[in-house]
Amino acid sequence: MKLNKLFTLTITTLACAHALADINVGVIASLTGPAAALGAETKKAVAMFPTTVGNEKINYILLDDGTDPTNAVKNVRKLISEDKVDAILGPNLVSTATAMADVANAEKTPMISVAPLDVAGDKRGYIFRSEPSxxxxxxxxxxxxxxxxxxxxxxxxxxxxxxxxxxxxxxxxxxxxxxxxxxxxxxxxxxxxxxxxxxxxxxxxxxxxxxxxxxxxxxxxxxxxxxxxxxxxxxxxxxxxxxxxxxxxxxxxxxxxxxGPVLVAEQLPDNHPAKKNAVAFVKDLEAKNGPDSRSTFAGASWDAWLLLQNAIVGAQKGKAKPGTPEFRTALRDGIEKTNKLVGTNGIYTMSATDHAGYDASAIVLIKVENNHWKLVK
Known part of the structure; x- marks a missing residue:
């Protein structure tokens, strides 16, 4: 059974409510520089993203910020002005996410940060995150x-x-x-x-x-x-x-x-709400990248995609077409309405006053034991 079928989110083929058009998603990660180890994990997750949702093709444009906020801003401007992306996933660091957020908000393009960017007040707007605070x-x-x-x-x-x-x-x-x-x-x-x-x-x-x-x-x-x-x-x-x-x-x-629970998926108690999804994700990830290739960064990147995918499904039911301001607004509104979405690395419920929505009960404590991750409690 493919990974997507194991997740609580079910994607069904939708009646064509609007003319078919590709959905473009920009991804910014630190593939080089001091934070390259984090960006490499996001890249693993991107390789697992589906190429279609419903009856529409999804294109991913992955750019390297070089662990540099200035480069991150250049990338986000390029993605919005040249590549006409409908949404942005990433980046890996708070510093680069902070720099990107102002641009994404100004251009009204939804952004789901993999870094624990503190989004509050006027800066909340189009900015969300999949990583716990x-x-x-x-x-x-x-x-x-x-x-x-x-x-x-x-x-x-x-x-x-x-x-x-x-x-x-x-x-x-x-x-x-x-x-x-x-x-x-x-x-x-x-x-x-x-x-x-x-x-x-x-x-x-x-x-x-x-x-x-x-x-x-x-x-x-x-x-x-x-x-x-x-x-x-x-x-x-x-x-x-x-x-x-x-x-x-x-x-x-x-x-x-x-x-988050994905790192020790198999060690979780059976009553942990994210165990099923976390185990499925780890199985697929390690089949592609080798044993012990899991990470919370890959899990958070995958969950960022799940949040966006959930919103895409909702937006497809409306009349707005990909590539338009109306579609980007529909995605933003859809992400904000996320309710108890079970991911690999946590459970998410967004609202107008909470664009993180991470349920603290999903957090576990681990330790390094014999060069592996061991669940403590």
Whole structure:
């Protein structure tokens, strides 16, 4: 049975309510640069996207932002003005998503971010996301810290918008519960974090939270272990790719990470609402890319597509034609009306005041064990 048939969303052949026209979908990912490991996972998901929905062909235009917000803006402008896309999926980073969002909103083109972009107020408009918020994920690990008796935490994270987002989430989640005794930053391309780690260790935190993503997130944990730190180390949900395990090796053993369910699909209890879809997705993904090729980024990218696909089905019932402002508005409205859509990496219910709609109950805690992902709880 093909993957799409296993999902709760059923695509049926629709009566031709309007003249047939191709639907164009732009995808922006970090295929090169420091965040290339994340973009590679989005690319895997794109290769699995269906080429038709109902009776209309879907064209995908995948562009590389090079982990650069300036390039991301150029890409989104090209997709809208030259390729006449009906919607945009991606990108992988908060910094590039923030830069793109203003353009997508101004051009009234729906965008579903795979990065946990904070969409609120006037910026909500045409912007949605499939990735859970940093607040939800960090709250999950802070709960684990306190449950295990930690009183102090040290932070080392990226010196950019992602690091700042995670630090704010940590500050919010620890208020009245734990004391942040060290705050250090580093660049994604920095060759060493020795000085920062010495400062973190001097504060003698019970636990350490690495606020980073991708393969550069391994360096602080490697350095902490090399320097003899024995406490628990927590990573953000931005590290869950095979490349992180490869780069970190034995040093990242025991790392604790909050994730969406797709990464440990088969280990989920049978009553987890996303288990069926997550297992089906992982089976198809690994059949194409090899064992252990799963990642939350691929899952979030697939779920971004599911959100758009759901809206496409609704828009096809109307009179608006692909390539028109009316069709893009219909897609936007359809995404906003998403109700209890079960994906691979979570359950989504959007509204006019919530363009993320991620159900926190789907989040699980995992650890690295024997170079694999192991469900904790």
């Amino acid at each position: 940093a607040d939800l994920m960090v709250q999950r690990i802070v709960n684990d810290m306190t449950e295990n008796g930690a009183k102090t935490v040290g932070f080392i994270g990226f010196a950019d918008s992602w690091g700042e987002l995670l630090l704010k989430a940590l500050t919010k989640a620890t208020a009245g519960k734990l004391t942040i005794v060290a705050t250090e930053r580093y660049g994604r391309a920095d060759p060493s974090v020795q000085a920062q780690i010495l400062k973190v260790m001097a504060a003698k935190p019970d636990v350490v939270f690495v606020g980073a993503s991708g393969t550069p997130a391994a360096m602080p944990q490697i350095t902490l272990r090399e320097r003899g730190y024995k406490g628990k180390i927590y990573q953000s949900h931005g590290v869950t790719s095979k490349d992180f395990l490869r780069v970190g090796g034995k040093s990242v053993e025991g790392a604790l990470i909050p994730v």
